[in-house]
Amino acid sequence: MIRLTFSLNGRPVRLRTAADKRLVDLLRQDLGLTGTKEACGAGECGACTVLMDGEPRLSCLTLAAQAEGRELTTIEGLAPAGELHPVQRAFVERGAVQCGFCTPGMALSAAALLARNPSPSAQETRQALAGNLCRCTGYQKIVEAIQAAAAALEAEP
Amino acid sequence: MSDHISAGHAPGRTFPRQDAPSKALGAEKYAVDHYGEGLLWAGVKRAGVPHAKLRSVRVEAARREPGVLAVLTAGDVPGPNRQGVVRDDQPVLVEDKIRHCGDGVALVVAESREALARGLAAISLDITELPGVFDPEEALAPGAPLLHEDHPGGNLLLEGRLQKGRGAAALADCPFVAEAVWELPRQEHAYLETENGWARLDESGAIQVIVSTQTPHRDRLEVARALALDPARIHLRAPYCGGAFGGKDGVTVQSLLVLAAMAFPGRPIKMWWSREESMIAGAKRHPARLHYRLGADREGRLKALAARLVYDTGPYDHLGGVVAALGLEHAGGPYRIPHVELLSQAVYTNNPIGGPFRGFGVPQALAGMELTMDLLAGKLGMDPLELRQRNLAGPADASPAGVKLAGVEGLRGCLDALAGHDLWRKRAAWQSQAGPHKRRAVGLSALLHAMGYGPVIPDEARARLVMLADGRFRVYSGVVDMGQGNASTFVQIAAEVLEQPAHCFELRQPDTDEVMSSGSSSASRTTYTYGNAILAAAQILRARILREAAAILGPRVKPGDLRLAPGEAVHPGLDAKVPLRQVAERLSVERREAEYHYVAPTTQEPKAPDQTLALHGFPHAVYSYAAHLAAVEVDELTGKVEVLGYVAVSDCGRVLNAQLLEQQMQGAIIQGLGYALFEDFAAPRGRSLTPDLATYIIPSSLDAPAMENIFLQSKDASSPLGMRGAGEIGINGPLPAIGNAVARACGIAPRRFPLTPERVLTALGQLGDRP
Amino acid sequence: MSRVALPRDLGELWQEMDRAPQAMLYAGGTDLLVRRRSRPQPESPLICLERVEELKRLELRGDQIYLGAGCTHSRLLASDLVRQRLPILARALAVLGSPLVRNMGTLGGNLATASPAGDTLPPLYALGAWVELASPCRVKRLPLCDFILGPGRTALRPGEIILGVAVPVPLQGARHHFEKVGQRAALAISIASLAALIETEASGLVRRAHLAWGSLGPRVVTCPAAEQALEGGGLNRESLSRAARLAREAVSPIDDQRASAAYRRRVAGNLLLRLADPA
Structure with missing residues (x-):
């Protein structure tokens, strides 16, 4: 067991855990943050995406020890409590959510894209999502939602 | 038609999806998100061989593993140990015969996932391998090894035959005959939330189960039967599924979970199949071999069709017979053909389990028909769209299966819309703009899809709607929302009748303690069947509210003078208002609750040739229609196919919610x-070559083109809602539309799907003999 | 339960390796942690290289570009140096895995895994890259083609790590070409790939052609005969078809569930024909 200190959704966390526990298990089972999903365990689907220092990353292929000193953001922390991030709002309004199991990972990948590229083209958007598989939507409304979120963010003062 | 269903709203307006915010926030609790204090993990040892005598399961080493609490085998199953909806031929745990690699042979319960993995690894099997059958046509040959020695049909699970006119004999009179054998792959659902559930045996003896399923009420009966339990002890809740598509139509983890829960009273038990386990143990879309012969006269009028559809159902029924029957009903497409002979077979093999998957046997059947239509168009030298338009059945005709196609005029509208679309009209110019080493072509398909259960099994729903004491409402969904948004539509329907905004509604997901059975979330039926039931329940409640509000306003006020507005009933003439809270206070609990039992229409026309076929759902009364167009580019150097444009014109009746549709x-x-181009759960000799999402390929965001969807809205007279099923028809179109486009680009039609680059390069003549 | 060490520099890394010589090293985890899933080795210690500062260099050194082994694919792809001077590598990186895999996986990891389908290998072969290896007592360089020995096998010795890759900067104006055939547009394991670096004379004639194929043999395949068939002439249908025939003879592909050997062989040549198209 090791002692870990990191920032989780803006709050400092100190805990003891097995060093080689997968980050997705630490989040879901130990910390109760079940918004992070797991669907393949092998980096092929992106359902377990979290942001580590702002960068999307697969929590099924990250070990707990690697979180030391990092800033982690899960879907629960993408927006302040009680609010929706512009990407989440656009997903809701534009019909980008169906079964919803890919949605947390998609939303985090999308938020990271917009942080880096405020007005991505449709093709750039599709490229940024290429590691997040969705089986329900056919992706079209997800792409449209992200472009709408980009426009909404641009319009903000 | 209700007066209130679309009062004040444009039809098809967007009503907010009730589940979207919680899902986008990561707050929605799926079955898989349940853990709990003192959690135990349960898991299954899989056989790993396709056909064998199981002599014994060696469990001692596993029992010695630290953290392993129990290892159970078939002998520990208290009941008949049989599951299945039509034929109960699937054991919960194998007794003495292994029939496919994914069969469960032992159940391990452990204190942690790590201990569970060690326990499962420590189990070994004493088996004698048996010769297997891996091709459904070989399985029908005399002397083939049998999957179920007790099945009177041998390896033939079910076959259905239909004949019209002179049948196949009429092909001899046709100057033009197209003939082909098409091979379609086994498709994996690949929902992101793999099979899982949570269970706990309470002190009261009740068994709490939360499971990712499409069929909560039926599961309860199946589990109870398999384990010899009183079904009333099982309290089953079915939260939103993280995808299902038919793969959770029937038990997956349920019996195993309950078995584990019974062994550890009071402890929460979790079972969560890994992706690899889901792949090997879960059901798939039936691979199919489709033998088609289609004949026409010189004017391009279809005269004769002979088709044989062979579905590989794997080792267990798992609704495979129903799949084959629905395929039979759709095998001749929506055309007028005087002489028809159809045979559809579901055959046992030692391959992975074939089962329900969006489309339910129809994608295979329509692929056979629509691909053969283009072959015939080629022989006739006729435009493929024109061939379809010329032969489309009219309202007075019956389909090749003999079924009256109510609303088939809508399909003519769909085809006409494609005919006028730029991607079709200007295809010659578009094709000529292909770059170096590229070929472009456009292909299409004409589609129909039946809704519901057919003539024998009642397609019914029992909707429940409650006015709360504070004047708000609660909608109980009786059919699972696996992602399609039906639960939200139930709220929408109630909201429109009661003229209340969405936030005045609570929504409950199916719970066997709270709602009666309303059937499965399948067969494009949920919005139709439960929707019509909730519509009627809302109308009942509306009438009671208005009556009570009128009484509050005095003896001279009639309910008909009032209308509803957000939070109140209003008398426009008197300028008087009654808050709904006040109405609720005056209504008894019973009067605030409305239930309605709705039964969807059925037809006995034509009468099924035998009762077995009728029991398996033949025929249906309500159909949806669509026509699809795919514009593809084929790379001559690699054989890669890219879909650059896609148009779907659908007629599913009235549009309730354009966004959800x-x-x-x-x-x-x-x-x-994906089915057309990538997906193939390859399992030669019953063993998977594509055990995970790295090898089983589903489309990514970069493989999906932007699509154009157009909806025609023919009036549907079959129900008050005016809509028809829409969940499945869309999957029927891409494989034949893309297949026809690729065939046009290559000059020859590849017979095997998916159209991998290798198959396309072969069609282009670059790899030896063309098919 | 495994110990996981996260050394911050080479000094700490050598100490950790000294302490646990049997430890398994990983950087992004996109290969090792996937393999560990099917073959759990619960007790074996792990060393994660993601924080080792010396592995993150990315710089121009004279006529070479130095790419630290710990650079993630995303970082390389975002770097102007790579995009402008090594477009052939950038194109391969752009179709490697997915953005998530590229955010985690590293160049060193791609080399150490030594998969015949490793996407960075053909461009690095075509570029004539050198691999720099380090142990506590010395640093050595060897050509990439001598480093990769076979599927999953490299010249890395116990106690050694990959420090980085040194890439000779190609001539200005050289044509950089990379194409990969996979089962889909992203998250695809290569069925066949071709990296081609073509230096031309002012006249347009080919001075030097560097060709390297992925997934067409146990290691990256090169074919001097095909290169010679292009050198001294133009890139036209005739010369490319000649080179394509030679390439098909040079490759030694396998059958697997993604594609047959016959398909791979055919496509090995076909991919060259694309060079006739305008770049």
């Missing part, structure tokens, strides 16, 4: 695109 179509089309 578009979601269904877009998702189905891209699943269908």
